[in-house]
Amino acid sequence: MNKKITISQKLQIFYVSKEETNCPLIIEIIKLSKKLKEKNILKKDNEAVFSLTFGKRMIINGTVKDFSNIKRDEFLEVVDFDPIKNNLLLIGPTEPRIETSLHWIIHHARDDVNFIVQIKKTDIINKIKVTYVSDKYPIGSLDYSLEVLKVLRRNKKVIIKNNSLLIVGRNISDIEKQIQVLYGV
Numbered sequence: 001m002n003k004k005i006t007i008s009q010k011l012q013i014f015y016v017s018k019e020e021t022n023c024p025l026i027i028e029i030i031k032l033s034k035k036l037k038e039k040n041i042l043k044k045d046n047e048a049v050f051s052l053t054f055g056k057r058m059i060i061n062g063t064v065k066d067f068s069n070i071k072r073d074e075f076l077e078v079v080d081f082d083p084i085k086n087n088l089l090l091i092g093p094t095e096p097r098i099e100t101s102l103h104w105i106i107h108h109a110r111d112d113v114n115f116i117v118q119i120k121k122t123d124i125i126n127k128i129k130v131t132y133v134s135d136k137y138p139i140g141s142l143d144y145s146l147e148v149l150k151v152l153r154r155n156k157k158v159i160i161k162n163n164s165l166l167i168v169g170r171n172i173s174d175i176e177k178q179i180q181v182l183y184g185v
Contacts, residue, residue, distance in 0.1 A: 021077035037068040051103040062094035
């Protein structure tokens with residue numbers, strides 16, 4: 001019997017406020033999302049997770065219906081995350097994605113990472129030679145995050161087996177350059 005575990009069962013979620021975040025950097029994610037949709041990198045069946053840091057906080061998207069028309073109310077501001085207790089403190093009107101904990105841990109472990117793009121169900125996974133991370137740990141677990149982080153020591157791109165392509169960078173232009181090399185667009 002396979003019981004589906006939702007994010008709220010894995011994380012204790014606390015909202016500081018359900019109002020939209022006022023972070024001006026959301027515009028950067030929206031621009032990149034639209035570019036990736038226009039270049040047909042994000043297709044209709046793809047899901048993606050974009051995150052960036054500002055100060056000690058992180059902006060990340062929740063579930064997005066249409067990446068060519070992403071809206072402010074589909075973003076969350078992560079105020080804090082405790083990976084041991086699995087407590088997530090948020091600002092925003094939407095539910096967090098299961099990948100939120102992974103993005104938080106990467107941003108806070110690596111000073112050189114300010115922007116992360118994770119593209120799920122991408123057709124490029126079988127076409128490129130990038131370091132793989134196994135899928136032996138459940139998505140959202142601390143062990144899963146540490147496994148990905150270990151591979152990211154020497155790489156800016158990693159494929160998480162049976163899941164997604166994850167790209168890290170210092171800023172949006174760094175991410176765009178890596179995507180251009182990977183996809184040839």
